[in-house]
Amino acid sequence: MATEARPFHLVVLGASGFTGQFVAQEVAREQVVLERSPRLPWAVAGRSREKLQRVLERAALKLGRPTLPSEVGIIICDITNPASLDEMAKQAAVVLNCVGPYRLYGEPVVKACIENGTSCIDICGEPQFLELMYWKYHEKAAEKGSYIIGSSGFDSIPADLGVIYTRNKMNGTLTAVESFLTVHSGPEGLCIHDGTWKSAVYGFGDQSNLKKLRNESNLKPVPIVGSKLKRRWPISYCRELNSYSIPFLGADVSVVRRTQRYLLENLEQSPVQYAAYMTVGGITSVIKLMFAGLFFLFFVKFGIGRQLLIKFPWLFSFGYFSKQGPTQKQIDASSFTLTFFGQGYSQGFSPEKNKPNMRICTQVKGPEAGYVATSIAMVQAAMTLLNDISDLPKTGGVFTPGAAFSRTKLIDRLNQRGIEFSVISSSEV
Numbered sequence: 001m002a003t004e005a006r007p008f009h010l011v012v013l014g015a016s017g018f019t020g021q022f023v024a025q026e027v028a029r030e031q032v033v034l035e036r037s038p039r040l041p042w043a044v045a046g047r048s049r050e051k052l053q054r055v056l057e058r059a060a061l062k063l064g065r066p067t068l069p070s071e072v073g074i075i076i077c078d079i080t081n082p083a084s085l086d087e088m089a090k091q092a093a094v095v096l097n098c099v100g101p102y103r104l105y106g107e108p109v110v111k112a113c114i115e116n117g118t119s120c121i122d123i124c125g126e127p128q129f130l131e132l133m134y135w136k137y138h139e140k141a142a143e144k145g146s147y148i149i150g151s152s153g154f155d156s157i158p159a160d161l162g163v164i165y166t167r168n169k170m171n172g173t174l175t176a177v178e179s180f181l182t183v184h185s186g187p188e189g190l191c192i193h194d195g196t197w198k199s200a201v202y203g204f205g206d207q208s209n210l211k212k213l214r215n216e217s218n219l220k221p222v223p224i225v226g227s228k229l230k231r232r233w234p235i236s237y238c239r240e241l242n243s244y245s246i247p248f249l250g251a252d253v254s255v256v257r258r259t260q261r262y263l264l265e266n267l268e269q270s271p272v273q274y275a276a277y278m279t280v281g282g283i284t285s286v287i288k289l290m291f292a293g294l295f296f297l298f299f300v301k302f303g304i305g306r307q308l309l310i311k312f313p314w315l316f317s318f319g320y321f322s323k324q325g326p327t328q329k330q331i332d333a334s335s336f337t338l339t340f341f342g343q344g345y346s347q348g349f350s351p352e353k354n355k356p357n358m359r360i361c362t363q364v365k366g367p368e369a370g371y372v373a374t375s376i377a378m379v380q381a382a383m384t385l386l387n388d389i390s391d392l393p394k395t396g397g398v399f400t401p402g403a404a405f406s407r408t409k410l411i412d413r414l415n416q417r418g419i420e421f422s423v424i425s426s427s428e429v
Contacts, residue, residue: 006118008043008073010382011092013109014099015044016051018193018325019123019153019371023098025059026375028068030383043073045088045095079105085112094382097122101199102129103206110137114146119396121381123153123374125196126203127254128210130400134258135217138398148398151255152381153374158338158364158419159252160259160402161411163272165421166342166362174344174360175226175351176273180241181248183278183369186333192370193325194313200249201309204300222261222271226344226351229273235286240361241279241339244286248276259402266393267406272342292318326371334368339424346428360426366419373419380413381405 010027014020024044031040044052052074060068075091077084079099089095089112099105102124110133113120124130130150141148151157159179167174183190203210238245256274263269280289295316299305313321326334340363343356366373381401385392388408393399401410411421 006093007091008041009093010042011045012096013045016046016055017098020098021055022371022375023096023378024055026379028059028063030379043075045075045077047078079108089113089116089118092118094385095120096378096382100195101202102126103202110148114141114144117144117146119147119385121149121152123378124150125155125251126199127251134398142395142397145396147396149404151251152378152401154369155250156252156255157377157401160255162340162364163256164402164406165411166340169423170344170360172344172346172358173270174272174342176229177340177342179276180339181278182337184335188330191326191330192321194321194323197313197321198310201306205306225270227356243279243281245277245279248278252276255400259400262403331368336366336369338364357429361424363424364421376417376419384408384410
């Protein structure tokens with residue numbers, strides 16, 4: 001990292017946005033934890049000085065640190081102004097990009113960072129953007145020594161690092177993993193800011209271009225080791241968790257598969273098959289989600305339908321998404337558990353023509369997923385990028401979290417900050 005020549009180690013871009021303010025608070029919290037002297041030099045960046053100042057004042061109040069606003073730099077820049085992005089990138093070792101939807105606003109930031117030899121971390125959950133950035137910029141980023149690491153929030157650090165953790169804890173060869181996300185809420189229920197909803201609307205409305213991108217990339221399939229992982233029905237019952245489940249439609253599967261390809265091709269590690277699901281409780285929840293899903297998939301196909309979905313998120317998501325986002329009470333009462341069920345083969349037992357003879361169950365647990373866990377994951381990814389340089393890929397490039405951080409201490413850092421990785425059980429069948 002080019003920290004010595006840059007005034008700021010970290011710059012939070014879009015710090016006055018809904019998610020950006022949580023990330024800014026988390027960097028401030030990290031500064032306190034480190035108790036560095038001098039402190040971790042960082043800045044917030046965006047279009048409005050007044051809004052950025054208010055974000056710092058709120059963070060100061062929340063953390064009981066009245067001197068915070070005077071300790072943090074403010075950079076004025078605009079996604080639509082490439083020269084301003086260049087100026088911002090020149091001042092940072094690592095940019096934490098919180099400006100989404102990334103398919104609309106992400107590429108100019110990636111471009112500016114690479115041009116100026118700056119690394120960039122985002123919290124994108126949009127597979128098309130993530131995969132497109134790899135094909136367009138991986139070689140240029142490698143040339144410039146920039147590490148461009150996408151999906152470093154709740155999408156998809158718990159899943160991607162969770163699979164790697166499960167592989168590392170199995171006493172043998174892990175060949176397949178299913179993950180089940182359970183989101184816990186308090187008496188006031190769940191709510192997600194409509195920025196995430198917009199990303200989903202644009203993503204599902206543009207599925208054909210993602211398929212086209214993947215066809216044009218012409219990649220060889222990653223080999224399947226051992227028994228092929230069977231896909232579950234769109235609605236299935238998970239006996240181990242005593243709950244119905246549906247496929248998880250976030251970026252996790254795309255990200256984990258890209259990581260597994262990287263680990264096979266670059267580190268010669270045996271690839272792991274992966275499928276992601278989300279628990280939805282009892283049959284009433286299943287019916288409610290089915291109706292919401294059908295509405296969504298119908299409307300997202302048409303231009304006017306997408307406009308309606310974006311204009312009325314609360315109505316079409318049955319109250320799960322809103323323009324205001326969750327209240328502090330909802331955030332405080334929420335948490336997540338991501339449970340991994342892995343199978344594989346003990347040492348010396350051949351995967352060819354044999355059924356798996358090893359089972360392992362691991363978990364990643366953490367606070368509210370969308371904003372609290374996302375901020376922790378993003379900031380710890382940035383700290384890992386700054387501090388674990390010898391354990392990163394040798395050259396820069398466009399990476400998934402697992403590809404960039406598989407050999408670093410990121411999991412240890414997350415454990416210390418409240419995103420906990422643990423083994424529940426491991427046995428030979």
